[in-house]
Amino acid sequence: MTTRTRPWHGIMVATTLPLRDDLSVDHDAYAAQVARLLAAGCDGVVPNGSLGEYQTLTEDERIRIVQTAVEAAGGDGDRVMPGVSAYGSAESRRWAERAAEAGAGSVLLLPPNGYRAGPAAVRAHFAEVAAAGVPVVAYNNPFDTKVDLTPQLLGALHADGSIVAVKEFSGDVRRAYEIAEVAPDLDLLIGADDVLLELALAGAVGWIAGYPNALPASCAALYRAAAAHDLDTALPLYRALHPLLRWDSKPGFVQAIKFSMDLAGHHGGPTRPPRLPLADEELSELRAATEKLLADGHH
Numbered sequence: 001m002t003t004r005t006r007p008w009h010g011i012m013v014a015t016t017l018p019l020r021d022d023l024s025v026d027h028d029a030y031a032a033q034v035a036r037l038l039a040a041g042c043d044g045v046v047p048n049g050s051l052g053e054y055q056t057l058t059e060d061e062r063i064r065i066v067q068t069a070v071e072a073a074g075g076d077g078d079r080v081m082p083g084v085s086a087y088g089s090a091e092s093r094r095w096a097e098r099a100a101e102a103g104a105g106s107v108l109l110l111p112p113n114g115y116r117a118g119p120a121a122v123r124a125h126f127a128e129v130a131a132a133g134v135p136v137v138a139y140n141n142p143f144d145t146k147v148d149l150t151p152q153l154l155g156a157l158h159a160d161g162s163i164v165a166v167k168e169f170s171g172d173v174r175r176a177y178e179i180a181e182v183a184p185d186l187d188l189l190i191g192a193d194d195v196l197l198e199l200a201l202a203g204a205v206g207w208i209a210g211y212p213n214a215l216p217a218s219c220a221a222l223y224r225a226a227a228a229h230d231l232d233t234a235l236p237l238y239r240a241l242h243p244l245l246r247w248d249s250k251p252g253f254v255q256a257i258k259f260s261m262d263l264a265g266h267h268g269g270p271t272r273p274p275r276l277p278l279a280d281e282e283l284s285e286l287r288a289a290t291e292k293l294l295a296d297g298h299h
Helices: 027-039 059-072 089-102 119-130 151-159 175-182 193-201 216-227 231-249 253-263 280-295
Strands: 010-014 044-046 107-109 136-140 165-168 187-190 206-209
Touching: 010 216, 027 044, 027 059, 059 089, 089 107, 089 119, 107 119, 119 136, 119 151, 136 151, 151 175, 165 175, 175 187, 187 193, 193 206, 193 216, 193 231, 206 216, 216 231, 231 253, 231 280, 253 280
Parallel strands: 010 044, 010 206, 107 136, 136 165, 165 187, 187 206
Antiparallel strands: none
Protein backbone atom coordinates (compact mmCIF):
# COMPACT_ATOMS: atom_id res chain seq x y z
CA MET A 1 0.00 0.00 0.00
CA THR A 2 1.41 3.36 -0.97
CA THR A 3 1.42 6.22 1.48
CA ARG A 4 -1.26 8.74 0.55
CA THR A 5 -0.43 12.32 1.39
CA ARG A 6 -3.72 13.70 0.04
CA PRO A 7 -7.27 12.25 0.01
CA TRP A 8 -7.32 12.26 -3.80
CA HIS A 9 -4.08 10.27 -4.21
CA GLY A 10 -3.80 6.55 -4.97
CA ILE A 11 -6.43 4.27 -6.51
CA MET A 12 -9.86 5.83 -6.15
CA VAL A 13 -12.36 3.45 -7.76
CA ALA A 14 -15.23 5.08 -9.62
CA THR A 15 -17.76 2.64 -8.28
CA THR A 16 -20.56 1.05 -10.22
CA LEU A 17 -23.89 1.05 -8.42
CA PRO A 18 -25.61 -2.26 -7.64
CA LEU A 19 -29.26 -2.20 -8.66
CA ARG A 20 -31.96 -4.72 -7.89
CA ASP A 21 -34.06 -6.28 -10.65
CA ASP A 22 -36.58 -3.45 -10.25
CA LEU A 23 -33.65 -0.99 -10.72
CA SER A 24 -33.82 0.31 -7.14
CA VAL A 25 -30.50 0.91 -5.39
CA ASP A 26 -29.22 -1.96 -3.25
CA HIS A 27 -27.41 0.00 -0.53
CA ASP A 28 -26.35 -3.11 1.39
CA ALA A 29 -24.70 -4.50 -1.73
CA TYR A 30 -23.03 -1.15 -2.33
CA ALA A 31 -21.61 -1.07 1.19
CA ALA A 32 -20.23 -4.58 0.66
CA GLN A 33 -18.73 -3.50 -2.68
CA VAL A 34 -16.91 -0.55 -1.10
CA ALA A 35 -15.55 -2.75 1.68
CA ARG A 36 -14.43 -5.38 -0.87
CA LEU A 37 -12.52 -2.83 -2.97
CA LEU A 38 -10.72 -1.38 0.04
CA ALA A 39 -9.82 -4.85 1.30
CA ALA A 40 -8.37 -5.71 -2.12
CA GLY A 41 -5.85 -2.87 -1.94
CA CYS A 42 -7.67 0.10 -3.43
CA ASP A 43 -7.35 3.39 -1.56
CA GLY A 44 -10.86 4.77 -1.88
CA VAL A 45 -14.01 5.16 -3.93
CA VAL A 46 -15.71 7.74 -6.12
CA PRO A 47 -19.49 7.39 -5.78
CA ASN A 48 -21.97 9.30 -7.96
CA GLY A 49 -19.73 9.45 -11.00
CA SER A 50 -20.60 8.42 -14.53
CA LEU A 51 -19.94 4.78 -13.63
CA GLY A 52 -22.33 5.24 -10.73
CA GLU A 53 -25.04 6.41 -13.15
CA TYR A 54 -25.41 9.68 -11.23
CA GLN A 55 -27.52 11.24 -13.97
CA THR A 56 -30.33 8.74 -13.22
CA LEU A 57 -30.36 9.15 -9.42
CA THR A 58 -32.86 10.98 -7.27
CA GLU A 59 -31.65 13.55 -4.75
CA ASP A 60 -32.26 11.17 -1.86
CA GLU A 61 -30.38 8.37 -3.61
CA ARG A 62 -27.33 10.55 -4.26
CA ILE A 63 -27.19 11.66 -0.62
CA ARG A 64 -27.59 8.16 0.80
CA ILE A 65 -25.00 6.66 -1.55
CA VAL A 66 -22.34 9.04 -0.25
CA GLN A 67 -23.31 8.29 3.34
CA THR A 68 -23.16 4.55 2.62
CA ALA A 69 -19.70 4.89 1.09
CA VAL A 70 -18.31 6.80 4.07
CA GLU A 71 -19.79 4.31 6.52
CA ALA A 72 -18.43 1.36 4.52
CA ALA A 73 -15.00 3.01 4.54
CA GLY A 74 -15.06 2.84 8.32
CA GLY A 75 -16.03 6.48 8.64
CA ASP A 76 -12.83 7.55 6.87
CA GLY A 77 -14.14 10.23 4.54
CA ASP A 78 -10.70 10.78 3.03
CA ARG A 79 -11.36 7.51 1.19
CA VAL A 80 -14.47 8.92 -0.50
CA MET A 81 -14.53 11.40 -3.40
CA PRO A 82 -18.15 11.95 -4.43
CA GLY A 83 -19.00 13.18 -7.87
CA VAL A 84 -20.83 16.50 -7.57
CA SER A 85 -21.54 17.26 -11.22
CA ALA A 86 -24.87 18.82 -12.19
CA TYR A 87 -26.24 21.17 -14.83
CA GLY A 88 -26.30 24.15 -12.49
CA SER A 89 -23.31 25.56 -10.60
CA ALA A 90 -25.48 26.19 -7.54
CA GLU A 91 -26.63 22.57 -7.53
CA SER A 92 -23.05 21.31 -7.84
CA ARG A 93 -22.07 23.50 -4.91
CA ARG A 94 -24.92 22.04 -2.85
CA TRP A 95 -23.71 18.53 -3.66
CA ALA A 96 -20.20 19.55 -2.57
CA GLU A 97 -21.61 20.92 0.68
CA ARG A 98 -23.49 17.68 1.30
CA ALA A 99 -20.29 15.72 0.59
CA ALA A 100 -18.44 17.86 3.13
CA GLU A 101 -21.20 17.26 5.68
CA ALA A 102 -20.78 13.51 5.14
CA GLY A 103 -17.04 13.89 5.81
CA ALA A 104 -15.73 13.38 2.28
CA GLY A 105 -12.12 14.46 1.78
CA SER A 106 -12.52 15.66 -1.82
CA VAL A 107 -15.07 15.90 -4.64
CA LEU A 108 -14.97 15.33 -8.40
CA LEU A 109 -16.45 17.99 -10.70
CA LEU A 110 -17.07 18.20 -14.43
CA PRO A 111 -17.11 21.59 -16.14
CA PRO A 112 -20.54 22.92 -17.14
CA ASN A 113 -22.03 20.05 -19.13
CA GLY A 114 -25.26 21.53 -20.45
CA TYR A 115 -23.64 23.64 -23.15
CA ARG A 116 -20.25 24.50 -24.62
CA ALA A 117 -19.12 26.91 -21.89
CA GLY A 118 -16.30 29.39 -22.46
CA PRO A 119 -13.28 29.81 -20.17
CA ALA A 120 -14.86 32.56 -18.04
CA ALA A 121 -17.95 30.42 -17.34
CA VAL A 122 -15.80 27.39 -16.56
CA ARG A 123 -13.70 29.36 -14.09
CA ALA A 124 -16.80 30.81 -12.42
CA HIS A 125 -18.35 27.32 -12.18
CA PHE A 126 -15.33 25.82 -10.44
CA ALA A 127 -14.92 28.84 -8.15
CA GLU A 128 -18.54 28.50 -7.03
CA VAL A 129 -18.14 24.83 -6.11
CA ALA A 130 -14.73 25.37 -4.50
CA ALA A 131 -16.40 27.90 -2.19
CA ALA A 132 -18.04 24.92 -0.45
CA GLY A 133 -14.64 24.39 1.19
CA VAL A 134 -13.86 20.82 0.11
CA PRO A 135 -10.94 20.13 -2.28
CA VAL A 136 -12.15 19.92 -5.89
CA VAL A 137 -10.72 17.52 -8.47
CA ALA A 138 -11.51 18.68 -12.00
CA TYR A 139 -12.72 16.04 -14.44
CA ASN A 140 -11.65 16.68 -18.01
CA ASN A 141 -13.94 14.71 -20.32
CA PRO A 142 -14.23 16.71 -23.55
CA PHE A 143 -16.11 13.88 -25.27
CA ASP A 144 -19.16 13.98 -23.00
CA THR A 145 -19.14 17.62 -21.90
CA LYS A 146 -17.91 19.32 -25.09
CA VAL A 147 -15.79 21.50 -22.80
CA ASP A 148 -12.07 20.78 -22.97
CA LEU A 149 -10.06 21.60 -19.86
CA THR A 150 -6.85 22.36 -21.73
CA PRO A 151 -3.57 22.61 -19.87
CA GLN A 152 -3.83 26.41 -20.04
CA LEU A 153 -7.36 26.40 -18.61
CA LEU A 154 -6.34 23.95 -15.88
CA GLY A 155 -3.49 26.29 -15.03
CA ALA A 156 -5.95 29.15 -14.65
CA LEU A 157 -8.29 27.07 -12.48
CA HIS A 158 -5.38 26.06 -10.25
CA ALA A 159 -4.15 29.67 -10.02
CA ASP A 160 -7.70 30.66 -9.04
CA GLY A 161 -7.45 28.25 -6.11
CA SER A 162 -10.43 26.30 -7.45
CA ILE A 163 -8.89 22.86 -8.05
CA VAL A 164 -6.26 20.62 -6.46
CA ALA A 165 -6.01 17.95 -9.16
CA VAL A 166 -7.34 16.87 -12.54
CA LYS A 167 -8.78 13.57 -13.67
CA GLU A 168 -7.39 13.55 -17.21
CA PHE A 169 -9.66 11.64 -19.60
CA SER A 170 -8.77 13.27 -22.91
CA GLY A 171 -6.65 10.25 -23.87
CA ASP A 172 -3.88 12.57 -25.05
CA VAL A 173 -0.96 11.46 -22.91
CA ARG A 174 1.15 14.34 -24.23
CA ARG A 175 -0.89 16.70 -22.08
CA ALA A 176 0.65 15.35 -18.88
CA TYR A 177 3.89 17.15 -19.61
CA GLU A 178 2.26 20.41 -20.62
CA ILE A 179 0.08 20.39 -17.49
CA ALA A 180 3.21 19.92 -15.38
CA GLU A 181 4.81 22.91 -17.09
CA VAL A 182 1.78 25.21 -16.80
CA ALA A 183 0.74 24.15 -13.28
CA PRO A 184 3.58 22.21 -11.63
CA ASP A 185 1.73 21.92 -8.30
CA LEU A 186 -1.49 20.57 -9.82
CA ASP A 187 -1.85 16.83 -9.17
CA LEU A 188 -2.37 14.67 -12.25
CA LEU A 189 -4.74 11.73 -11.86
CA ILE A 190 -5.14 8.97 -14.43
CA GLY A 191 -8.66 9.37 -15.79
CA ALA A 192 -8.94 6.54 -18.32
CA ASP A 193 -7.94 2.96 -17.58
CA ASP A 194 -6.30 2.40 -20.95
CA VAL A 195 -3.68 5.13 -20.53
CA LEU A 196 -2.72 4.09 -17.01
CA LEU A 197 0.89 3.17 -17.69
CA GLU A 198 1.59 6.19 -19.87
CA LEU A 199 0.25 8.69 -17.32
CA ALA A 200 1.82 6.89 -14.36
CA LEU A 201 5.21 7.20 -16.02
CA ALA A 202 4.44 10.87 -16.71
CA GLY A 203 4.03 11.57 -13.00
CA ALA A 204 0.40 10.86 -12.10
CA VAL A 205 -0.15 10.52 -8.35
CA GLY A 206 -3.48 8.73 -8.53
CA TRP A 207 -5.94 6.80 -10.66
CA ILE A 208 -9.69 7.35 -10.75
CA ALA A 209 -10.34 3.86 -11.93
CA GLY A 210 -13.07 1.79 -13.53
CA TYR A 211 -12.01 -1.83 -13.99
CA PRO A 212 -10.90 -2.44 -10.39
CA ASN A 213 -14.64 -2.88 -9.77
CA ALA A 214 -14.22 -6.28 -11.45
CA LEU A 215 -10.53 -7.15 -10.90
CA PRO A 216 -9.35 -5.02 -7.97
CA ALA A 217 -6.30 -6.99 -6.86
CA SER A 218 -4.74 -7.24 -10.33
CA CYS A 219 -5.53 -3.62 -11.13
CA ALA A 220 -4.04 -2.50 -7.80
CA ALA A 221 -0.89 -4.51 -8.51
CA LEU A 222 -0.66 -2.87 -11.93
CA TYR A 223 -1.03 0.64 -10.53
CA ARG A 224 1.50 0.08 -7.74
CA ALA A 225 4.07 -1.24 -10.20
CA ALA A 226 3.39 1.56 -12.70
CA ALA A 227 3.62 4.25 -10.03
CA ALA A 228 6.94 2.77 -8.89
CA HIS A 229 8.14 2.71 -12.53
CA ASP A 230 8.66 -1.04 -12.17
CA LEU A 231 8.22 -1.83 -15.86
CA ASP A 232 9.25 -5.47 -15.50
CA THR A 233 6.11 -5.99 -13.44
CA ALA A 234 3.82 -3.34 -14.90
CA LEU A 235 4.20 -3.88 -18.64
CA PRO A 236 3.18 -7.57 -18.79
CA LEU A 237 0.24 -6.83 -16.45
CA TYR A 238 -0.81 -3.85 -18.52
CA ARG A 239 -0.62 -5.85 -21.73
CA ALA A 240 -2.72 -8.64 -20.20
CA LEU A 241 -5.38 -6.32 -18.77
CA HIS A 242 -5.59 -3.89 -21.68
CA PRO A 243 -8.31 -5.78 -23.60
CA LEU A 244 -10.60 -4.93 -20.67
CA LEU A 245 -9.09 -1.59 -19.65
CA ARG A 246 -9.86 -0.07 -23.06
CA TRP A 247 -13.58 -0.57 -22.46
CA ASP A 248 -13.37 2.24 -19.90
CA SER A 249 -13.06 4.66 -22.84
CA LYS A 250 -16.04 3.30 -24.78
CA PRO A 251 -19.65 4.57 -24.55
CA GLY A 252 -20.84 1.25 -23.08
CA PHE A 253 -18.27 1.27 -20.28
CA VAL A 254 -20.83 1.07 -17.47
CA GLN A 255 -22.51 -2.02 -18.90
CA ALA A 256 -19.11 -3.54 -19.77
CA ILE A 257 -17.65 -3.20 -16.30
CA LYS A 258 -20.83 -4.46 -14.66
CA PHE A 259 -20.82 -7.50 -16.98
CA SER A 260 -17.19 -8.29 -16.10
CA MET A 261 -18.11 -7.95 -12.43
CA ASP A 262 -20.89 -10.51 -12.87
CA LEU A 263 -18.46 -12.90 -14.56
CA ALA A 264 -15.97 -12.41 -11.71
CA GLY A 265 -18.62 -13.31 -9.14
CA HIS A 266 -19.38 -9.80 -7.95
CA HIS A 267 -22.64 -7.87 -8.07
CA GLY A 268 -22.61 -6.01 -11.40
CA GLY A 269 -26.19 -6.28 -12.53
CA PRO A 270 -28.34 -4.09 -14.76
CA THR A 271 -28.11 -0.41 -15.65
CA ARG A 272 -30.86 2.17 -15.61
CA PRO A 273 -32.23 3.46 -18.90
CA PRO A 274 -31.30 5.07 -21.16
CA ARG A 275 -28.33 2.69 -20.83
CA LEU A 276 -29.44 -0.57 -22.42
CA PRO A 277 -27.73 -3.97 -22.37
CA LEU A 278 -24.79 -4.33 -24.75
CA ALA A 279 -25.15 -6.10 -28.09
CA ASP A 280 -24.44 -9.83 -28.23
CA GLU A 281 -21.17 -9.37 -30.13
CA GLU A 282 -19.93 -6.90 -27.51
CA LEU A 283 -20.87 -9.28 -24.70
CA SER A 284 -19.05 -12.14 -26.46
CA GLU A 285 -15.91 -10.04 -26.75
CA LEU A 286 -16.11 -9.03 -23.11
CA ARG A 287 -16.81 -12.57 -21.95
CA ALA A 288 -13.79 -13.94 -23.78
CA ALA A 289 -11.45 -11.25 -22.43
CA THR A 290 -12.77 -11.46 -18.86
CA GLU A 291 -12.82 -15.25 -18.67
CA LYS A 292 -9.26 -15.47 -20.02
CA LEU A 293 -8.03 -13.14 -17.27
CA LEU A 294 -9.97 -15.03 -14.61
CA ALA A 295 -8.55 -18.34 -15.87
CA ASP A 296 -5.06 -16.85 -15.67
CA GLY A 297 -5.61 -16.08 -12.00
CA HIS A 298 -6.49 -12.40 -12.14
CA HIS A 299 -8.98 -11.18 -9.57
